[in-house]
Amino acid sequence: QKEVEQDPGPLSVPEGAIVSLNCTYSNSAFQYFMWYRQYSRKGPELLMYTYSSGNKEDGRFTAQVDKSSKYISLFIRDSQPSDSATYLCAMRGRRAGGTSYGKLTFGQGTILTVHP
Amino acid sequence: EAQVTQNPRYLITVTGKKLTVTCSQNMNHEYMSWYRQDPGLGLRQIYYSMNVEVTDKGDVPEGYKVSRKEKRNFPLILESPSPNQTSLYFCASSLRPTSPRSYEQYFGPGTRLTVT
Numbered sequence: 066q067k068e069v070e071q072d073p074g075p076l077s078v079p080e081g082a083i084v085s086l087n088c089t090y091s092n093s094a095f096q097y098f099m100w101y102r103q104y105s106r107k108g109p110e111l112l113m114y115t116y117s118s119g120n121k122e123d124g125r126f127t128a129q130v131d132k133s134s135k136y137i138s139l140f141i142r143d144s145q146p147s148d149s150a151t152y153l154c155a156m157r158g159r160r161a162g163g164t165s166y167g168k169l170t171f172g173q174g175t176i177l178t179v180h181p
Numbered sequence: 182e183a184q185v186t187q188n189p190r191y192l193i194t195v196t197g198k199k200l201t202v203t204c205s206q207n208m209n210h211e212y213m214s215w216y217r218q219d220p221g222l223g224l225r226q227i228y229y230s231m232n233v234e235v236t237d238k239g240d241v242p243e244g245y246k247v248s249r250k251e252k253r254n255f256p257l258i259l260e261s262p263s264p265n266q267t268s269l270y271f272c273a274s275s276l277r278p279t280s281p282r283s284y285e286q287y288f289g290p291g292t293r294l295t296v297t
Binding site: 069071073097099106107108109110111114116153155157168169171172173174 | 185214221222223224225226229239271273284285286288289290291
């Protein structure tokens with residue numbers, strides 16, 4: 066079983082739709098939860114970050130973390146064609162030693178297309 | 182401009198011919214990492230480096246070597262490439278893991294490698 070599972074999609078929605086992207090994970094040591102966005106032929110860029118459980122909002126984007134269910138979500142409101150990209154969830158533990166120090170564990174990525 | 186650069190961006194080579202992919206960052210980051218991205222598997226860490234002369238294996242290190250002689254550079258070496266190393270490779274950097282913003286990794290634009 067992978068440590069982080071993400072539905073690869075692809076997901077196709079009309080402009081203006083609300084998009085929900087999700088990841089589940091199995092490692093209870095994860096404390097940092099990120100969403101990266103990757104445009105075609107580009108490297109991933111950090112979109113949202115949440116530490117531990119809770120919600121965070123940034124414009125049209127909302128990130129949610131439910132540690133009790135080991136489930137994280139990214140919501141995109143009023144989706145735009147410019148949101149078309151691959152969205153990757155990523156997670157990291159907090160412990161200060163060992164080979165996982167600083168390492169991000171990524172989901173497989175969800176391909177999103179927003180059509181006009 | 183803060184950035185991570187990689188070269189070359191595209192490379193087609195033959196089995197067994199040694200190659201090096203360069204990576205350089207201008208943000209004075211301590212932590213650097215190499216990932217490969219394959220369909221359905223997401224981003225997997227190959228090697229990482231905590232600082233100059235400090236490197237360690239990630240999840241998929243077989244067939245790869247790295248070095249960190251200078252803080253800004255972290256080349257990836259394939260001594261004898263094989264077709265199963267055909268992939269999209271990303272270099273990334275971040276502040277040291279104890280830093281409050283260490284969760285944010287900056288990615289290069291990617292190197293698409295084909296080994297025939």
